[in-house]
Amino acid sequence: MSKCILLVPLLIAVYMACSVSAQGGVARCCLKIKGTEVKLKKLRSYHVQKSPSCRLPAVVFTTxxxxxxxxxxxxxxxxxxxxxxxxIK
Structure with missing residues (x-):
């Protein structure tokens, strides 16, 4: 029984390790899409959300x-x- 108690924290740790992105932080996925258009001058950069842990296809703009x-x-x-x-790059 004590082996089962030790197994739960181990499984949680493995799950969290799998959620870590290649950049060294926890993957931040878009959960919903904003329909609002943003002015071009307010945008700084973008990346395409492709992480296997992110289910929603999206383009993530940074203002x-x-x-x-x-x-x-x-x-x-x-x-x-x-x-x-x-x-502009």
Whole structure:
């Protein structure tokens, strides 16, 4: 019985270790998409959410104020914003 008690914390630790992203932190997944279009001048960067632990496909924009905006990848404003940010790099 005492082996079962020790096994539970071990399983929790393994689960948490699997949730750690390649950047060394816990993966932050978009749980819902924002339908709000953001002005191009307010955007600083973006990345495409591809983590296996994140179920929702999304483009994650970071604003100049370090806010994260989760956007639908196929929306015209999302594509336009990604192209804009790619140009200014």
């Amino acid at each position: 100049v104020r370090n806010k994260r905006i989760c956007a639908e990848p196929n929306q015209p404003w999302t594509r336009k914003s990604m192209a804009y940010l790619d140009e």
